[in-house]
Amino acid sequence: MTRSLFQLLAGSAAVAVGLASSAAAQDQAAQAQFEAPVLVQAGGEVIDMSSQIGYAGPALYDANGDGLLDLYVGCFRGKILFAPNTGSRAEPVFGKPHYLQAEGKEIEISNW
Amino acid sequence: MDFLTGSFDGRPYWARATKDGYATPVMLNNGAGKELILGMWWDYDGGQWMDMEKPHGLSVAVVDWDADGDFDLVQGTSKGGLYLCSNEGTAQKPAFAEQGTPLKLEIPSGYAMPTVADWNGDGLFDLICGSDSGAIYLLQNQGSAGKPKFGAPQVLLAAHAGQPGTGPGTDTQVAVGDLNGDGLPDLMVGDQNSRRDVSHLTDAEQAQAEEVQQELAGMAEIIQAYYGDDEEAKSALDPKQVERLQELLQLQSRLSGKYIRSAHVWMYLQKAPKEPVVGLGRD
Numbered sequence: 001m002t003r004s005l006f007q008l009l010a011g012s013a014a015v016a017v018g019l020a021s022s023a024a025a026q027d028q029a030a031q032a033q034f035e036a037p038v039l040v041q042a043g044g045e046v047i048d049m050s051s052q053i054g055y056a057g058p059a060l061y062d063a064n065g066d067g068l069l070d071l072y073v074g075c076f077r078g079k080i081l082f083a084p085n086t087g088s089r090a091e092p093v094f095g096k097p098h099y100l101q102a103e104g105k106e107i108e109i110s111n112w
Numbered sequence: 113m114d115f116l117t118g119s120f121d122g123r124p125y126w127a128r129a130t131k132d133g134y135a136t137p138v139m140l141n142n143g144a145g146k147e148l149i150l151g152m153w154w155d156y157d158g159g160q161w162m163d164m165e166k167p168h169g170l171s172v173a174v175v176d177w178d179a180d181g182d183f184d185l186v187q188g189t190s191k192g193g194l195y196l197c198s199n200e201g202t203a204q205k206p207a208f209a210e211q212g213t214p215l216k217l218e219i220p221s222g223y224a225m226p227t228v229a230d231w232n233g234d235g236l237f238d239l240i241c242g243s244d245s246g247a248i249y250l251l252q253n254q255g256s257a258g259k260p261k262f263g264a265p266q267v268l269l270a271a272h273a274g275q276p277g278t279g280p281g282t283d284t285q286v287a288v289g290d291l292n293g294d295g296l297p298d299l300m301v302g303d304q305n306s307r308r309d310v311s312h313l314t315d316a317e318q319a320q321a322e323e324v325q326q327e328l329a330g331m332a333e334i335i336q337a338y339y340g341d342d343e344e345a346k347s348a349l350d351p352k353q354v355e356r357l358q359e360l361l362q363l364q365s366r367l368s369g370k371y372i373r374s375a376h377v378w379m380y381l382q383k384a385p386k387e388p389v390v391g392l393g394r395d
Binding site for chain 1: 113115117119120121125127132133134135136137154156225227231232233234250252254263266267268269272278279280283285286287288289290291292293296298299300301302303304305306373374375376377378379380381382383385
């Protein structure tokens with residue numbers, strides 16, 4: 001009985017330490033610090049979706065499996081801009097962008 | 113790789129990858145074969161918004177919520193709510209729930225635009241959300257694999273307070289990835305920016321613009337009658353007041369500056385923490 005109780009208490013202590021550690025980690029994660037924002041370019045020009053009614057919506061995915069995250073940008077008009085990452089692991093550089101196509105036509109998700 | 117996208121009309125759309133690129137995106141259906149709609153939606157046939165009292169689902173993120181091997185959906189709404197739409201089918205044959213389940217999590221300024229990533233490196237997915245104010249929120253997963261449980265939204269990145277054009281505006285959307293190979297997740301933040309640029313106006317013109325605004329503010333009843341549907345109230349207006357109102361509106365138009373809209377993408381690289389990350393398994 002005594003032994004069981006000790007194990008239970010030891011287990012509780014371990015859980016408590018784990019929780020404290022996890023809480024500290026989560027506090028730290030929420031306090032992330034960032035470098036100053038950098039206006040992203042693609043193909044040497046600033047990405048600006050205002051001609052597509054704005055609301056730039058980025059997504060990152062390694063489309064060609066080269067280990068670099070490529071950039072997709074949605075917009076209110078429903079088009080999706082794709083800019084391949086032609087840089088390196090340490091420094092992303094986004095190359096000439098184009099709008100994604102489906103079955104030979106530019107994708108345009110209906111929005112309203 | 114297929115992709116899913118939210119839309120302003122309230123429906124998620126699915127573009128299936130093909131050997132030639134993508135198939136034409138289609139509205140995503142639920143398990144009953146009907147359009148997957150969270151709440152308010154645009155009726156293309158009737159030409160009007162429907163179910164306007166319900167939340168307006170705008171965005172969608174894809175994640176295996178319950179660790180059952182298929183993807184589920186997390187949807188964000190214009191009022192800031194987050195909803196789970198469970199996949200009750202399989203990875204090969206998804207069957208999404210007919211009704212989204214509210215997660216009882218609210219992005220304070222509304223316009224919840226979630227994405228999914230393991231932000232704190234604990235092996236569980238977290239939610240990172242753009243918002244109407246421009247702030248980016250982190251909702252950390254305090255549950256376990258297959259049983260996610262989220263804490264209250266924490267501000268990961270405050271709304272940009274600098275000069276216009278030096279950081280994101282409002283209505284932010286966010287993507288997460290390690291962009292510089294340092295092992296820490298970074299942010300890509302998309303935005304929407306609408307403002308009036310009056311920098312080309314002289315000091316005298318800017319002062320006049322303020323006077324015009326003040327005088328117009330004092331003419332609220334006249335403006336209401338002038339633009340309203342009440343013909344009797346409109347005909348009762350003093351012609352001199354109408355003439356002055358028209359004059360002021362012309363001045364306001366001339367002195368209001370250039371309308372500038374932009375929608376950019378901003379990269380935020382995360383700095384290395386000063387203290388080692390506590391209790392996490394990040395490489």
